[in-house]
Amino acid sequence: MQLDLTPELWRGLLGLTPLLLYLVLVFRGMEILPATALCVVLGGILSGQSLVSFGGALAGAMGSFLALVGLIIMLGRGLGEGVLEARMLRADRLILAGLEEGVWPQAAPIDPFLSRPMRERLGLPPPERRIGLSAHDFAQAACAQEVILLHSARVGGSPAVQSRWLWRLQTLVKGGGLDLPDRPEILAWAQALDAPLADPPPALRTAQRPAPTPPVSARPRKLSVTAVERWLRDPYGLYAQAVLGLRPMERPDEPVEARARGTAIHAAFERFSLDHPDTLPDDPEAVFSALLQTALREAGLPPARMAREQALADNVAPWVIDFERRRRQGARLFVERRGELAFPAPAGSFLLTARADRIEARGAVGAVIDFKTGAAPSKKQVTSGISPQLTLTGAILAAGGFAGLGRLTPGELLYVRVNGGRIPGVEEERGNGDAPALATDALEGLKRRVAIFDNPATAYRAWAMPQFIGKFGGDYDHLARLWEWHVVGDAGAEGAE
Numbered sequence: 001m002q003l004d005l006t007p008e009l010w011r012g013l014l015g016l017t018p019l020l021l022y023l024v025l026v027f028r029g030m031e032i033l034p035a036t037a038l039c040v041v042l043g044g045i046l047s048g049q050s051l052v053s054f055g056g057a058l059a060g061a062m063g064s065f066l067a068l069v070g071l072i073i074m075l076g077r078g079l080g081e082g083v084l085e086a087r088m089l090r091a092d093r094l095i096l097a098g099l100e101e102g103v104w105p106q107a108a109p110i111d112p113f114l115s116r117p118m119r120e121r122l123g124l125p126p127p128e129r130r131i132g133l134s135a136h137d138f139a140q141a142a143c144a145q146e147v148i149l150l151h152s153a154r155v156g157g158s159p160a161v162q163s164r165w166l167w168r169l170q171t172l173v174k175g176g177g178l179d180l181p182d183r184p185e186i187l188a189w190a191q192a193l194d195a196p197l198a199d200p201p202p203a204l205r206t207a208q209r210p211a212p213t214p215p216v217s218a219r220p221r222k223l224s225v226t227a228v229e230r231w232l233r234d235p236y237g238l239y240a241q242a243v244l245g246l247r248p249m250e251r252p253d254e255p256v257e258a259r260a261r262g263t264a265i266h267a268a269f270e271r272f273s274l275d276h277p278d279t280l281p282d283d284p285e286a287v288f289s290a291l292l293q294t295a296l297r298e299a300g301l302p303p304a305r306m307a308r309e310q311a312l313a314d315n316v317a318p319w320v321i322d323f324e325r326r327r328r329q330g331a332r333l334f335v336e337r338r339g340e341l342a343f344p345a346p347a348g349s350f351l352l353t354a355r356a357d358r359i360e361a362r363g364a365v366g367a368v369i370d371f372k373t374g375a376a377p378s379k380k381q382v383t384s385g386i387s388p389q390l391t392l393t394g395a396i397l398a399a400g401g402f403a404g405l406g407r408l409t410p411g412e413l414l415y416v417r418v419n420g421g422r423i424p425g426v427e428e429e430r431g432n433g434d435a436p437a438l439a440t441d442a443l444e445g446l447k448r449r450v451a452i453f454d455n456p457a458t459a460y461r462a463w464a465m466p467q468f469i470g471k472f473g474g475d476y477d478h479l480a481r482l483w484e485w486h487v488v489g490d491a492g493a494e495g496a497e
Contacts, residue, residue, distance in 0.1 A: 312420030
């Protein structure tokens with residue numbers, strides 16, 4: 001007789017597999033609950049059940065909700081018996097670890113629904129009952145023939161507090177004129193495992209701070225004022241962008257709120273000034289708010305965020321109109337103007353460019369204004385030359401580098417921070433009445449820097465100003481392997497942690 005192994009027959013034989021497995025496990029002495037759970041899961045896998053359908057089949061098989069609750073109680077009782085049985089076990093050597101407050105014992109849980117008086121009236125145990133059980137477990141385990149107590153000096157980078165059980169044990173021992181035995185060699189072993197090798201092989205050596213030295217012919221001969229700021233902070237970032245020609249790509253699903261808001265603020269101010277260069281329109285607050293909301297949509301802000309942004313636009317509009325009324329008096333406005341300034345350098349002419357958000361010309365004096373939605377550079381950063389965006393723009397203005405404006409003496413160097421929050425906007429002056437001298441100093445400093453980098457031996461060192469790493473994340477930090485040499489420590493790295 002020939003057996004026809006049809007697909008239906010194969011499915012029938014597979015259906016018997018959980019039952020056969022159950023019989024084998026039970027006869028080999030496995031506990032009933034784990035054997036049952038294992039075979040049920042195996043049956044669900046063989047039958048191709050999803051998690052939802054598996055739960056539905058289980059609920060239907062139980063026949064009622066009460067039967068399902070009974071199954072849960074039975075499983076919980078089985079697990080509880082496992083814990084109790086573990087407490088009854090004895091061993092020649094026990095290692096008690098995690099002896100820190102918050103770990104052993106854990107903090108008393110906070111019940112968001114039942115207060116302590118409510119729990120007492122309902123006859124429920126207090127939250128501290130678990131701490132008493134933990135104390136019982138520790139006392140029982142500490143009575144083993146040989147016990148090793150472990151606690152961490154630091155947890156998550158912060159100092160840890162020894163467990164109260166350990167403190168109490170140390171107090172009792174000292175009261176008897178004794179000390180708990182210590183094992184300093186174990187700590188020495190752990191430190192030796194973490195210590196770096198004196199001469200590690202190449203595969204285990206940490207990355208050094210990159211400092212490439214490209215040929216002078218490949219080095220940039222044209223930079224914007226904002227690129228100069230990046231050059232000061234992170235020369236390697238400029239090398240990756242201007243020499244290697246690498247451009248960062250937008251990350252998938254990256255939030256666009258901050259970038260969109262900055263773009264929209266600039267677009268709204270530009271559009272408002274171009275549409276109404278001389279006199280303000282009727283109801284200027286509504287006009288500016290509408291321009292800002294339109295710019296936000298065009299910048300790619302998600303529709304779900306526009307309800308919040310509309311409120312912020314309505315809130316910032318009165319402050320902007322007051323700013324416009326004050327600033328326009330006796331001034332000629334020039335918005336989003338491009339300027340440039342060329343100067344000789346050892347390797348050839350160098351071109352500095354700028355795009356000023358706004359220039360206000362009053363006679364022979366020009367105020368340079370930059371709009372921001374985030375924090376502006378501090379007064380110290382501007383005067384020291386670390387943030388030369390406005391000062392270099394002022395130098396281009398003084399040299400007549402902006403077409404149609406002529407030579408203007410730099411006046412105010414003003415950052416205007418606009419966010420629409422509780423304080424809608426802030427004006428932060430950085431010229432301090434000495435803008436011409438600051439502009440001259442910034443330009444001379446740039447000339448010296450260009451001359452230094454025209455030397456082929458000068459390297460584009462990664463993050464020459466490491467104090468700005470956390471504030472200005474670099475687009476090329478992964479290429480520079482920043483978190484290897486900055487955290488582990490480069491012997492020559494300023495500010496290395």
